[in-house]
Amino acid sequence: xxxxxxxxxxxxxxxxxxxxxxxxxxxxxxxxxxxxxxxxxxxxxxxxxxxxxxxxxxxxxxxxxxxxxxxxxxxxxxxxxxxxxxxxxxxxxxxxxxxxxxxxxxxxxxxxxxxxxxxxxxxxxxxxxxxxxxxxxxxxxxxxxxxxxxxxxxxxxxxxxxxxxxxxxxxxxxxxxxxxxxxxxxxxxxxxxxxxxxxxxxxxxxxxxxxxxxxxxxxxxxxxxxxxxxxxxxxxxxxxxxxxxxxxxxxxxxxxxxxxxxxxxxxxxxxxxxxxxxxxxxxxxxxxxxxxxxxxxxxxxxxxxxxxxxxxxxxxxxxxxxxxxxxxxxxxxxxxxxxxxxxxxxxxxxxxxxxxxxxxxxxxxxxxxxxxxxxxxxxxxxxxxxxxxxxxxxxxxxxxxxxxxxxxxxxxxxxxxxxxxxxxxxxxxxxxxxxxxxxxxxxxxxxxxxxxxxxxxx
Numbered sequence: 001x002x003x004x005x006x007x008x009x010x011x012x013x014x015x016x017x018x019x020x021x022x023x024x025x026x027x028x029x030x031x032x033x034x035x036x037x038x039x040x041x042x043x044x045x046x047x048x049x050x051x052x053x054x055x056x057x058x059x060x061x062x063x064x065x066x067x068x069x070x071x072x073x074x075x076x077x078x079x080x081x082x083x084x085x086x087x088x089x090x091x092x093x094x095x096x097x098x099x100x101x102x103x104x105x106x107x108x109x110x111x112x113x114x115x116x117x118x119x120x121x122x123x124x125x126x127x128x129x130x131x132x133x134x135x136x137x138x139x140x141x142x143x144x145x146x147x148x149x150x151x152x153x154x155x156x157x158x159x160x161x162x163x164x165x166x167x168x169x170x171x172x173x174x175x176x177x178x179x180x181x182x183x184x185x186x187x188x189x190x191x192x193x194x195x196x197x198x199x200x201x202x203x204x205x206x207x208x209x210x211x212x213x214x215x216x217x218x219x220x221x222x223x224x225x226x227x228x229x230x231x232x233x234x235x236x237x238x239x240x241x242x243x244x245x246x247x248x249x250x251x252x253x254x255x256x257x258x259x260x261x262x263x264x265x266x267x268x269x270x271x272x273x274x275x276x277x278x279x280x281x282x283x284x285x286x287x288x289x290x291x292x293x294x295x296x297x298x299x300x301x302x303x304x305x306x307x308x309x310x311x312x313x314x315x316x317x318x319x320x321x322x323x324x325x326x327x328x329x330x331x332x333x334x335x336x337x338x339x340x341x342x343x344x345x346x347x348x349x350x351x352x353x354x355x356x357x358x359x360x361x362x363x364x365x366x367x368x369x370x371x372x373x374x375x376x377x378x379x380x381x382x383x384x385x386x387x388x389x390x391x392x393x394x395x396x397x398x399x400x401x402x403x404x405x406x407x408x409x410x411x412x413x414x415x416x417x418x419x420x421x422x423x424x425x426x427x428x429x430x431x432x433x434x435x436x437x438x439x440x441x442x443x444x445x446x447x448x449x450x451x452x453x454x455x456x457x458x
Contacts, residue, residue: 006107009040013100030089033096043107044096045132050109051083053116055133056295059126060141060177062340063288064090066280067141068120069316070292070309074301077309081115088317090120092129123157130164138165139295140176140183142287144232145213146337146366154214158182165190173298177287178249179234185218185244195298197290198249199283201228201235208233211338211374219244231283231346232339251294258283260320260331260347265289267307269297274307281320282347284340318438323450326422330429334438336365338374344432345379353428355382356421357399358389358414358437365434369394377402384424386410388417389437415444 013032020031036043048055058068065088072084085098102110121129123143130138140161143154161183165174171192176183178196187194206226208215212233215224222241229235238245256264262279265286276289289310296306315321321332335341348355361367369391377399387395388410396406407424410417414437421429433441 002107005040006043006046007105009036009043010100010103010105010107012036012039013097014105017097017101030091030094030097032100033093033098036096036100037093044092044099045129047096047099047103047109048117048119048133050113051111051115051117052113053080054136055117055119056137056139056299057119057121057126057130057133057135057172058139058141058295059121059123060139060183061123061144061146061337062284063141063291064088064120065316066285066288066319067139067291067295068118070288070313071139071295071299072118073313074292074296074306074309075116075118075299077305078301081112082118083111083115084118085120086317088120090122091125095119095121095125124160127157127160127164131167134168134170135172137173137175137295137298139291140174140186141291142177142180142234143182143214144337144339145371154182155218158186158218162186162189165192168192175291175295175298177234177291178247179230179236179287181214181224181233181237181244181246182218184246187247188244193298195251195294196247196249197251197253197287197294198246199230199234199286199290200252200254201230204228204230204235208235209339209342211342211376213339217242217244230287231343234287251290251297253286253290255283255286258286258347260349263289267293267303269293269303272303274304276307276311278311279314279320282343284343318433318442323445325418325429325445325448325450328422328427328429330431332431332433332438332441334435335432336435338371341372341375341432345376348380348382348430351381351383352426353382353430354421354424354426355380355385356417356429356431356433357385357387357395358417358431358433358441359387359391359395360389360434360437360440361391362436364436372398377404380404382430383426386417386421386424388414388420389434392417413444414440418444 013036016035017032075082173193175195179198214233217239220242224237227236236246252268254266260281265276318334384407386408392411396409408420410420
């Protein structure tokens with residue numbers, strides 16, 4: 001029976017959520033959880049403990065929100081009750097906020113006792129929470145340089161993942177990207193079941209991208225040699241010094257097509273194959289589709305039906321989401337680190353589009369924006385472009401060195417930048433935005449009726 005501390009925490013969280021949504025028309029995705037955790041620090045883990053179907057934790061640098069959504073939809077399609085956090089608010093306070101929306105006034109969970117939790121967690125939060133949650137499965141998408149002021153270098157995150165996994169009893173199924181050297185190294189010492197995924201790179205370049213983050217062997221720190229690369233440092237690798245090498249994944253995929261309109265991916269599992277045609281764009285999302293399929297396979301869901309569900313899932317919040325404004329097709333694309341931004345640039349069409357780039361430097365974005373100098377913006381070919389966000393001038397300067405002159409530099413509210421971009425006169429506008437700028441833009445789109453409230457998603 002919930003005690004007075006939990007009841008007080010739930011009441012305070014409800015008041016804070018009502019205030020934020022009623023006054024500021026914002027999702028308030030993190031504040032209620034922060035308030036509740038101050039009163040009852042154990043509330044998050046108590047609620048997760050009420051998920052009788054177990055918990056799947058999804059983490060990594062890129063793709064967490066998309067993969068979480070895929071796994072949740074696969075489970076729902078099998079009529080399994082699911083509790084998830086679709087907004088992408090993945091720190092403890094954000095996750096608690098979402099769970100609190102599904103408890104009664106006394107703090108009792110209103111989901112079915114046999115519900116499966118499919119929860120996205122920030123990388124550092126996963127390390128801190130893994131043992132206390134005791135998940136049924138852990139999905140690791142990739143590790144790229146991202147917010148060094150918060151996470152540190154990739155090898156430190158890899159060591160943190162490995163140590164936390166080693167302390168878990170019973171050991172969860174570990175679903176990971178075997179094309180990522182740091183994650184593949186974790187699998188080498190893990191004593192539980194591992195289900196790996198990766199892409200067929202036999203027809204790809206054998207050289208990592210110049211901005212690749214992890215080209216040294218995680219075992220001996222010698223240089224890795226590659227026979228094929230999907231992008232950045234993801235591919236087929238081997239260390240000639242110590243013998244550490246890429247292992248064939250249990251679930252592999254071959255990209256048949258990948259552009260801004262979607263992906264065609266041939267997936268191979270247990271000697272069979274299935275093709276997924278998805279509206280999600282780019283090679284980076286091919287890995288996300290494989291991660292979702294691998295997680296479903298690890299959880300015991302049939303491959304064929306899981307692939308069909310994956311094919312039907314559209315873009316998640318702010319990740320290739322499409323809206324129409326004033327007769328202009330607007331596509332929202334989240335960028336948050338050099339690797340992700342470079343892959344977005346590669347995915348952009350060659351011509352006939354305008355571009356809006358929004359750059360913020362808040363804690364959720366990473367306060368150091370020097371990463372934009374590692375993005376190859378010179379490959380873009382927009383008709384015209386506008387920069388916005390709190391660091392609009394920094395972005396405009398970076399683009400100038402890449403050969404692009406901004407038609408407008410709109411600091412202040414992001415809707416000012418959006419209006420300036422819509423006035424460029426094109427029929428297609430692509431928006432590349434950091435996380436908090438995307439939230440601001442989406443709030444404006446909500447007020448205009450162009451999108452739904454993301455916090456009301458399942």
